[in-house]
Amino acid sequence: MPSPVLVWFRNDLRLADHAALGAAVATGRPVIPLYVHDDEPRDGLAPGSASRWWLNGSLAALDDSLRALGSRLVVARGSPEHAIAGIARESGATALHHHRQYGAGDVAAAARVHNALRELGIESIEHASSLLVEPDAITTRGGTPFRVFTPFHRALTTLVQDASAMVSLPAPNAISSPSRWPRSIALDELGLQPDAARSATLGARWNPGEAGALRALEAFAARGIGRYAAERDHPGRNSTSALSPHLRTGELSPRQVVARLEPHPDSSAFLREIAWREFAHHLLAHHPSMIDTPLDERFASIEWRASDEQLDAWRMGRTGYPIIDAGMRELRETGWMHNRVRMLVGSFLVKDLLAPWQSGAEWFWETLVDADAASNAMNWQWVAGCGADAAPYFRIFNPVAQAERFDPDGAYVRRWVPEVEGLSDRLIHRPWTASPLELAAAGIDLGRTYPEPIVDHAEARARALETYRRGLAMHR
DNA sequence: TGAAATGTTGGGGCG
DNA sequence: ACGCCCCAACATTTC
Numbered sequence: 001m002p003s004p005v006l007v008w009f010r011n012d013l014r015l016a017d018h019a020a021l022g023a024a025v026a027t028g029r030p031v032i033p034l035y036v037h038d039d040e041p042r043d044g045l046a047p048g049s050a051s052r053w054w055l056n057g058s059l060a061a062l063d064d065s066l067r068a069l070g071s072r073l074v075v076a077r078g079s080p081e082h083a084i085a086g087i088a089r090e091s092g093a094t095a096l097h098h099h100r101q102y103g104a105g106d107v108a109a110a111a112r113v114h115n116a117l118r119e120l121g122i123e124s125i126e127h128a129s130s131l132l133v134e135p136d137a138i139t140t141r142g143g144t145p146f147r148v149f150t151p152f153h154r155a156l157t158t159l160v161q162d163a164s165a166m167v168s169l170p171a172p173n174a175i176s177s178p179s180r181w182p183r184s185i186a187l188d189e190l191g192l193q194p195d196a197a198r199s200a201t202l203g204a205r206w207n208p209g210e211a212g213a214l215r216a217l218e219a220f221a222a223r224g225i226g227r228y229a230a231e232r233d234h235p236g237r238n239s240t241s242a243l244s245p246h247l248r249t250g251e252l253s254p255r256q257v258v259a260r261l262e263p264h265p266d267s268s269a270f271l272r273e274i275a276w277r278e279f280a281h282h283l284l285a286h287h288p289s290m291i292d293t294p295l296d297e298r299f300a301s302i303e304w305r306a307s308d309e310q311l312d313a314w315r316m317g318r319t320g321y322p323i324i325d326a327g328m329r330e331l332r333e334t335g336w337m338h339n340r341v342r343m344l345v346g347s348f349l350v351k352d353l354l355a356p357w358q359s360g361a362e363w364f365w366e367t368l369v370d371a372d373a374a375s376n377a378m379n380w381q382w383v384a385g386c387g388a389d390a391a392p393y394f395r396i397f398n399p400v401a402q403a404e405r406f407d408p409d410g411a412y413v414r415r416w417v418p419e420v421e422g423l424s425d426r427l428i429h430r431p432w433t434a435s436p437l438e439l440a441a442a443g444i445d446l447g448r449t450y451p452e453p454i455v456d457h458a459e460a461r462a463r464a465l466e467t468y469r470r471g472l473a474m475h476r
Numbered sequence: 477t478g479a480a481a482t483g484t485t486g487g488g489g490c491g
Numbered sequence: 492a493c494g495c496c497c498c499a500a501c502a503t504t505t506c
Contacts, residue, residue, distance in 0.1 A: 233477085339477090340477085343477070347478095382477090391477080391478085392478090392506085393506090394478085394479090394505080394506040395477095395478050395479080395506090396478070396479070396506090397478065397479085398478075398479060398480090401478085401479075402478085458480095461479080461480090461506095465506060468506095469506085
């Protein structure tokens with residue numbers, strides 16, 4: 001029996017368009033698919049609770065799919081280099097295939113694995129397939145990494161037009177097994193599952209796993225991508241793709257998404273969002289510190305001032321601004337939030353409450369099923385104004401104006417903030433302006449059944465401008 | 477992938 | 492008929 005090759009699964013929990021698996025299968029040798037769960041990564045972020053729930057479902061689905069092909073997923077816990085070296089020794093493997101990832105912790109972990117295996121005389125082969133274009137394959141005319149989205153997007157589009165670069169690999173139809181499988185722990189032992197009630201809530205909303213991902217992609221394509229272009233900013237309509245958690249875990253590759261949707265004439269608005277995802281990974285690859293440090297260092301001395309009570313009101317959806325509370329409650333219940341509302345709650349936290357963007361990023365990391373280190377850091381820095389090509393600091397969203405513009409009939413707010421559902425469309429986004437009579441008619445006792453606004457937006461806006469101006473002035 | 481303040485214009489009411 | 496004022500509606504500037 002020839003010696004086996006290992007395939008290390010990370011954020012690529014699929015069988016189709018999987019370059020590392022494809023290469024391993026192509027060797028004609030037995031293949032050992034494996035996953036290593038590191039509870040305490042030395043450098044990098046352990047997944048939050050919503051992500052862990054998703055990961056559990058995705059790994060179970062991957063194991064099922066592998067078993068249908070006569071293979072299985074070997075699961076280990078601990079540091080990747082230790083676990084993988086152990087499996088390599090035990091199985092007599094001669095090579096490891098895996099995909100490249102872009103965060104500092106992921107890069108460091110891969111380097112440690114490579115070193116550990118080299119000492120055992122085992123070759124490691126890193127493949128690219130989590131992005132449309134590798135971060136070092138796309139540069140400005142001057143050869144430097146892009147820092148501005150629009151030119152990045154233009155360059156990316158040009159590269160993606162070359163259709164041959166976008167060919168995606170079919171899933172293997174058979175995977176040969178080693179004569180003996182190395183030891184594996186049961187998925188349950190990873191302790192990824194939250195309590196039963198939480199699992200049930202999330203399970204009612206999502207289908208983790210490659211099959212669920214492909215169904216979601218088909219559903220989005222069938223629903224009409226034209227509707228996305230027209231309605232994507234309206235959180236009350238279900239017009240977004242909700243593909244983010246599938247992309248985050250790599251149940252779906254961006255190439256597959258582009259191949260499926262690009263031929264459609266109205267796809268450009270959606271593909272632009274895919275490009276933002278690419279840009280985030282591009283930035284993270286070139287600026288690993290952006291996870292917790294402003295890309296624009298002038299923003300390091302802003303005097304944040306939010307209290308724990310305010311932060312808690314934000315997290316729990318009790319700010320008194322219905323659109324903000326709707327978003328935060330959708331997040332807490334479903335592990336997801338509509339993109340437009342993410343911008344609004346982000347602006348509210350960072351500008352109206354003057355809480356550090358990192359505190360928002362931490363909560364999102366803990367609660368989002370699509371929590372992605374690159375996108376999370378980039379987008380929070382965008383909101384705070386301290387990122388590359390970020391929103392200017394004086395761009396402060398008005399939660400009422402935005403709500404009236406993008407949730408004009410209050411459908412989104414009524415779904416998530418039932419306390420105020422009895423208010424008219426005119427008042428639904430601003431309960432504090434309702435007369436006592438109108439409040440009584442809607443069954444609202446402001447301050448008791450639903451909070452008064454925790455800040456006055458007009459005052460908060462002025463305070464944010466002043467605070468930012470002062471912080472930036474220190475870096476003249 | 478804003479919002480608010482400020483400036484400009486033009487129509488209509490009115491003396 | 493005319494000037495004056497008011498104020499939408501739109502444009503520009505500022506944060």
